[in-house]
């Protein structure tokens with residue numbers, strides 16, 4: 001077994017902060033991702049919390065601030081389960097670094113995404129007891145893990161608009177895939193914000209603050225934003241420029257065959273995942289064996305819910321020689337993924353939703 005209970009064949013981009021993604025083959029064909037395979041994204045060292053002394057504070061623009069133990073959370077509200085695909089905003093970043101280098105950011109392949117079944121209470125139920133005041137517009141999450149990457153170094157945090165915080169799918173979760181939440185995934189408690197970039201699902205949660213404005217934490221105010229074109233990303237975001245990332249958008253990846261594989265020619269299964277985001281589902285996936293000259297429609301699995309990925313598969317007749325397999329997905333609103341990573345390139349390398357390409361050699 002590898003670091004933090006992960007499988008041995010994870011790609012460990014960094015040991016501390018721990019950043020690791022499963023190989024393509026481990027994600028292939030699995031609707032739920034086993035905990036030992038689930039990617040992990042961290043900005044600081046994994047903190048240790050003593051569950052007995054741990055408390056969750058609910059404060060800010062509320063009439064009735066709360067201090068909760070884990071037992072309070074388990075017993076005061078009705079627990080519920082949500083199946084969620086978590087995706088890091090940096091998933092598939094390597095597709096952007098091929099266009100132009102992105103120094104200082106983790107070179108994620110297509111594995112910064114995984115699906116779990118989370119169990120906990122609805123944030124909406126907890127907030128209802130705290131009673132938000134007029135003027136409440138955002139809900140900020142705070143955690144104790146200090147990130148040396150932030151300017152200045154600070155604990156991790158972020159926020160979501162109140163409307164999303166009150167949505168029934170947003171959980172405060174203490175369990176994942178039927179087992180207690182592992183430490184590396186945020187024990188004893190994490191926020192789970194389905195359909196939003198993973199960055200908003202804050203782990204090791206200690207404080208939920210109702211505010212009039214978004215969190216001013218570095219990871220909300222500076223990082224995880226698309227900077228205005230032609231400006232220095234950090235200064236621009238500090239000036240309030242740029243676009244904060246929130247809802248996930250349509251994306252897909254090719255999982256089989258593996259990039260760089262040598263294969264026999266002929267009929268070959270090609271599989272992958274697709275995720276619609278925006279509360280939509282994936283309606284269609286096309287796959288090409290000739291860099292997008294001709295396309296074949298793949299079979300797409302039924303959506304288990306609006307917050308989870310779908311699996312797709314087809315068989316392509318691969319010709320002799322160097323072959324580039326390309327995929328593109330449509331969502332239920334008819335939106336198609338953009339072709340070019342060049343158009344999407346940004347200095348932090350977020351949200352690469354361009355057509356995935358896998359190069360293999362056949363024969």
Ligand SMILES: Nc1nc2c(c(=O)[nH]1)N[C@H]1C(S)=C(S)[C@@H](COP(=O)(O)O)O[C@H]1N2
Nearest residue numbers: 039040041042043088143156198199202203
């Ligand atoms: N406290 C804390 N929460 C965090 C992070 C972090 O570094 N610290 N990383 C975020 C990011 S960017 C992602 S993509 C997800 C990853 O969750 P996982 O490690 O459980 O897969 O956690 C989010 N929550």
Ligand SMILES: [Mo]
Nearest residue numbers: 088089198199
């Ligand atoms: Mo992330």
